[in-house]
């Protein structure tokens with residue numbers, strides 16, 4: 001079973017949903033699914049892409065593709081560098097990560 005990612009807005013309305021793959025960052029997977037998440041630096045050096053992780057924070061890897069250059073709140077992830085922990089994908093357990101866009 002896959003790890004699915006749902007991106008929602010401040011009203012919890014779904015913006016996009018996709019099945020996560022290893023070694024990819026959230027904004028890239030969302031773009032492939034047809035939704036452009038807000039980005040600026042694309043390198044973890046601003047907070048434009050920051051999302052609050054509403055569900056399954058423990059399987060979000062904040063440095064899936066590169067180490068963020070800024071710290072964010074503990075319940076947030078920079079979606080241009082963060083992704084899903086590869087062990088969670090390998091486990092085959094069905095989980096749905098919910099990211100809330102902050103813009």
Ligand code: FES
Pocket residue numbers: 038039040041042043044045046047048049050078079080081
């Ligand atoms: S776009 Fe700047 S940190 Fe992600």
